[in-house]
Amino acid sequence: MNKLSLFSLLMLVVRRDLVLAMRRRADVLTTLIFFVMVVSLFPLGVGPEMDMLRKMAPGVLWVAALLASMLSLGRLFSADYLDGTLEQMLLAPQSLSVLVLGKMAAHWMVSGLPLVLMTPVLGLQFDMSIQAIAVLILGLLLGTPILSMVGAIGAALTLGLRGGGVLLSLLVLPLCIPVLIFGTGAVEAVTSGLSASSHLSLMGALLVLALAFTPWVTAQALRISME
Amino acid sequence: MLEVSNLACSRGDHRLFSDLSFALYPGQIMQIQGANGSGKTSLLRTLCGFIIPDDGKITWRGEDVRELDEAYFAEMMYLGHLNAIKDELSALENLCISAGLSGTELNEKDAVAALRRMGLKGRERLPTKVLSQGQRRRVSLARLLVSDAKLWILDEPLAALDVGAVALIQELIAEHLAEHGMVMFTTHQPLQVAGMEMRCLSLS
Numbered sequence: 001m002n003k004l005s006l007f008s009l010l011m012l013v014v015r016r017d018l019v020l021a022m023r024r025r026a027d028v029l030t031t032l033i034f035f036v037m038v039v040s041l042f043p044l045g046v047g048p049e050m051d052m053l054r055k056m057a058p059g060v061l062w063v064a065a066l067l068a069s070m071l072s073l074g075r076l077f078s079a080d081y082l083d084g085t086l087e088q089m090l091l092a093p094q095s096l097s098v099l100v101l102g103k104m105a106a107h108w109m110v111s112g113l114p115l116v117l118m119t120p121v122l123g124l125q126f127d128m129s130i131q132a133i134a135v136l137i138l139g140l141l142l143g144t145p146i147l148s149m150v151g152a153i154g155a156a157l158t159l160g161l162r163g164g165g166v167l168l169s170l171l172v173l174p175l176c177i178p179v180l181i182f183g184t185g186a187v188e189a190v191t192s193g194l195s196a197s198s199h200l201s202l203m204g205a206l207l208v209l210a211l212a213f214t215p216w217v218t219a220q221a222l223r224i225s226m227e
Numbered sequence: 228m229l230e231v232s233n234l235a236c237s238r239g240d241h242r243l244f245s246d247l248s249f250a251l252y253p254g255q256i257m258q259i260q261g262a263n264g265s266g267k268t269s270l271l272r273t274l275c276g277f278i279i280p281d282d283g284k285i286t287w288r289g290e291d292v293r294e295l296d297e298a299y300f301a302e303m304m305y306l307g308h309l310n311a312i313k314d315e316l317s318a319l320e321n322l323c324i325s326a327g328l329s330g331t332e333l334n335e336k337d338a339v340a341a342l343r344r345m346g347l348k349g350r351e352r353l354p355t356k357v358l359s360q361g362q363r364r365r366v367s368l369a370r371l372l373v374s375d376a377k378l379w380i381l382d383e384p385l386a387a388l389d390v391g392a393v394a395l396i397q398e399l400i401a402e403h404l405a406e407h408g409m410v411m412f413t414t415h416q417p418l419q420v421a422g423m424e425m426r427c428l429s430l431s
Contacts, residue, residue, distance in 0.1 A: 004330050008332070009328075009330075019316070020313060023316075083314075084308070085312075087305065087311065088305075088325060090276075092330065093329065
């Protein structure tokens with residue numbers, strides 16, 4: 001029997017979670033439909049004034065993405081916790097952080113990436129310029145993985161708690177404020193004729209920081225939750 | 228080579244056991260006995276490192292397991308109350324993934340052979356949600372066949388199994404012990420392993 005390298009372990013976890021998500025498609029679709037619904041409700045609520053809608057579009061899309069990602073976070077570890085797979089993961093002879101990173105990556109592909117892909121359509125609905133949509137997508141591409149990774153810490157800490165879902169949102173949402181500020185800031189900069197690169201670089205820096213630290217912190221939180 | 232000295236463990240304010248010491252050497256099997264709530268599962272979970280003991284030390288090959296960490300996990304295998312299998316995946320996928328998580332790459336032929344030996348012939352590719360409780364347990368127990376761990380920690384391995392499967396597990400344990408493996412388990416059913424002295428640890 002061959003030993004598994006760290007990279008193939010990572011791929012194993014990602015592939016497993018993607019297969020599971022594909023066999024429970026309803027979970028994936030609810031997140032996406034929630035996102036589309038929330039965004040589409042705004043024009044109905046505030047009226048069809050083009051100028052106002054164009055101005056608030058980035059904020060609405062970002063907040064909706066934030067809330068949609070909260071929706072799926074509760075499921076990140078709970079299924080594995082309930083059926084005992086998480087115990088086996090904690091006993092894995094390789095680094096638990098790598099396993100966690102795999103789960104985060106799969107979670108992003110299932111809950112973050114569809115939102116990013118849906119954004120151009122929703123952006124057009126708000127009459128955003130092509131340039132603004134491009135920056136918005138770039139921001140979401142950098143930002144949604146951060147939401148998945150920071151959210152994973154909260155999901156690990158609230159594992160097995162009753163009413164953990166609400167607590168999770170209260171824990172994680174404040175931590176996501178910087179992402180929200182830079183994400184919407186980038187679009188505003190570009191629509192007022194400035195460069196969005198500073199906002200996007202800061203977002204990239206946040207992503208690198210999250211990549212470096214959140215898997216380890218989540219792994220520790222999982223160990224605490226399992227006790 | 229698994230040595231436990233002066234172990235104490237409590238859940239909440241309730242002290243489950245204290246001053247527990249024993250050693251398990253290659254080729255030995257130990258049954259943990261005790262009434263419900265006497266701390267059998269807690270002891271096994273402490274040995275796995277899920278629960279941090281209040282006091283005492285657990286050593287593996289002379290080194291503290293808390294320091295060994297992943298090197299210890301590579302040599303042990305834990306099978307708890309929960310089967311750790313996914314309903315949406317087939318028996319085959321479940322087995323390959325759990326072998327992967329424990330660090331070994333399993334080819335399909337070996338996995339199918341292990342599942343057949345567990346009496347799941349013809350059900351390898353069915354989603355496990357259509358299997359019965361006993362069959363799911365068999366899928367979970369098939370991990371014993373494909374692992375090269377030295378120490379098996381089995382929490383109620385016989386739950387939901389029929390007579391044939393119990394005999395099979397006894398056979399597996401006997402084979403494992405013959406290869407200088409170690410087994411610690413709890414059960415409420417009688418389990419006989421031919422030609423082996425069964426050591427008992429009573430918690431009260």
